[in-house]
Amino acid sequence: MGQKIRIDGPKTHMVKSGTPTMGGVVVIIASSTAFLLFGHYSKEALVALFAYILCGLVGLGDDIISIRRERALCLRARTKLISQLVISVIFGYLAVEVLGLSTAISVPLTNLSLDLGFLYYPFIFLVLAATTNALNLTDGLDGLAAGSTALIMGIFMIIAFQQWRHMEVSYAQDIAILSAAVVGASTGFLWFNSAPANIFMGDTGSLSLGGIIAVTAILLKIELL
Numbered sequence: 546m547g548q549k550i551r552i553d554g555p556k557t558h559m560v561k562s563g564t565p566t567m568g569g570v571v572v573i574i575a576s577s578t579a580f581l582l583f584g585h586y587s588k589e590a591l592v593a594l595f596a597y598i599l600c601g602l603v604g605l606g607d608d609i610i611s612i613r614r615e616r617a618l619c620l621r622a623r624t625k626l627i628s629q630l631v632i633s634v635i636f637g638y639l640a641v642e643v644l645g646l647s648t649a650i651s652v653p654l655t656n657l658s659l660d661l662g663f664l665y666y667p668f669i670f671l672v673l674a675a676t677t678n679a680l681n682l683t684d685g686l687d688g689l690a691a692g693s694t695a696l697i698m699g700i701f702m703i704i705a706f707q708q709w710r711h712m713e714v715s716y717a718q719d720i721a722i723l724s725a726a727v728v729g730a731s732t733g734f735l736w737f738n739s740a741p742a743n744i745f746m747g748d749t750g751s752l753s754l755g756g757i758i759a760v761t762a763i764l765l766k767i768e769l770l
Contacts, residue, residue: 564742567608569750572691572730573601579726589644590719593760596636600677600756603628604748611748629677633670636760641665646764653770672768677755684751687740694754695731698724701761708765720764727757 577594584590603625640646648665651658661668684690702724709717731754737743746754762768 564745566612566745566747567605567749568734568738568744569601569604569608569746569748569753572727572734572746572750573598573753575733576723576726576730579729580723583726584722585719587716587719589640589646589716589764590723592636592639592644593720593723593757593764595639596632596673596760597753597757599632599635600629600673601749601753603632604681604750604752607748607752625678626674629674630670632756633673634666636673636763637666637669640669640763647766649766650768651766653767668768669763672763673756673759676759676762677752680755680758681748681751684746687742688735688738690746690751690754691731691734691738694758695728695735697758698727698731698761701758701765701767702728704767705761705765717765720761723757724761727754 577598580590580594607625641648647660648662649658649660650665650668680690680694683693702721705717705721705724708714709721734746734750738746762770
């Protein structure tokens with residue numbers, strides 16, 4: 546199932562038309578399987594995994610429509626944003642109301658903390674929508690999105706491990722394991738996606754990876770970072 550290249554992009558990218566796409570499916574399956582094998586099934590990590598897969602399904606729908614209609618742009622921006630809004634509401638409700646996540650945000654490198662209260666819900670949407678679409682835009686050069694994700698989730702893995710060891714955040718260990726699984730899957734995918742790419746991750750990969758970055762930051766309370 547080949548990728549369609551946008552006609553308004555660089556002419557040098559046109560040779561990539563027809564490259565197999567939707568490799569993000571493999572990334573999701575690999576990282577999810579690794580977590581399910583080695584994780585401890587904390588509710589927080591399972592909620593993160595759930596949001597990760599939901600974001601991937603939005604991207605999968607976009608990729609399938611792209612292939613069937615044989616054009617690069619498919620789902621309208623409005624449709625994507627509404628889908629991300631729904632995911633944000635579901636994730637926000639589970640995180641805050643069910644898991645008891647704090648609605649306060651901390652300003653990096655300071656001792657400042659601001660409790661947003663009900664405004665934390667639109668803030669979650671802002672973080673999720675901004676991050677997923679940012680990674681979606683980043684996914685334009687071979688290996689760029691997967692490489693960026695591996696670096697970011699590697700840092701999140703270390704932060705989560707430190708929170709578990711030194712701050713006694715019990716579920717942070719599971720978040721570290723999930724982060725490590727995403728790092729492994731992204732790094733493995735780079736072997737096939739580095740220039741010249743043998744396969745693209747598609748929106749399935751970029752939206753899901755953007756989603757896991759967002760929800761991991763939220764659950765670790767490092768949203769602004």
